[in-house]
Structure formats: structure tokens, C-alpha cells
Amino acid sequence: MKRVFIYGLMVAFLFAGTAFLAVAQEDTERVTLRTLSVDWYEYSGAGVKLQYRTFNNEPVILYLPASFERELFRFIDTPKGYGGVQSLPILLVHMKGREVIFIDIYTRFMRTKGRISDFNQQDMDNFAAQEQKSKIELKFY
Numbered sequence: 001m002k003r004v005f006i007y008g009l010m011v012a013f014l015f016a017g018t019a020f021l022a023v024a025q026e027d028t029e030r031v032t033l034r035t036l037s038v039d040w041y042e043y044s045g046a047g048v049k050l051q052y053r054t055f056n057n058e059p060v061i062l063y064l065p066a067s068f069e070r071e072l073f074r075f076i077d078t079p080k081g082y083g084g085v086q087s088l089p090i091l092l093v094h095m096k097g098r099e100v101i102f103i104d105i106y107t108r109f110m111r112t113k114g115r116i117s118d119f120n121q122q123d124m125d126n127f128a129a130q131e132q133k134s135k136i137e138l139k140f141y
Helices: 002-025 121-133
Strands: 031-044 047-053 059-065 073-077 090-096 099-107
Touching: 031 099, 047 121, 059 121
Parallel strands: 073 099
Antiparallel strands: 031 047, 031 090, 047 059, 090 099
């Protein structure tokens, strides 16, 4: 009888804990971090063009104008002595509710894995359109 009671309490605490976590995810006062893998990225004076993968493994192209750097995104080298990171580069997305606050682009040796590129006119138009929005919108699913 005691064993059934203890198991019942454990299940009740488990449900109570998961309900609390579900509510905490939608709390707009807290910052949520999400990671997305990056297939490739190119950069120039105009900004950064990259292809990331959604949670459904769908490729998406993202344009980050140079004017957004340090305001809405930045490049970060992996911590020193942190070997064996196979999935770089990655995006670490800081979100408040559903709004993207900031993006960290984790790379190896800063930008050396990216390609320096001369973007065509369509890319430049996409950078200008993204700059007009003045915020970053990501697709997760």
C-alpha cells in the first residue's frame, strides 16, 4: 500500500513539474535560448547570408545585414580548450516569447569557415528588405 502511495506521489509531482515548465516556456519575461545548425554562411561588407536548418531539418536562407551586427547578431569563437565540437557553426537564438532578441553565430576561428563573397543584386535586395524590417524573423518548424 505504501509503495502504491509513493508511486502515486511521484507521478503527481512529475505532472506538476512538467506543467510548471510548460507555463514557463510561454512566460514573456524570461529569455529562451534555442540552437539551430548552420550548413554554410557567406559574408562581405553587406552582411551575412547563411543557410540554417529548422527543427524539421528544412533548409532556410537568412540574410543578416551588416548594420545588424553587434545590435542583433554577433560572431563568437568557441571557448578555448573546448575540443571536439562537430556541429559548428550553429546559431544560438535568444528569444523573449516569440520575438528574436539576439543571435550568436558560433564558429571556429571566428569567420574563417565562412566564404568571403561578392553578392549579386538579388542578395543585395534581400539585405535591403531585411534592413527595412529592422528585426530578425526565423522559421523554427
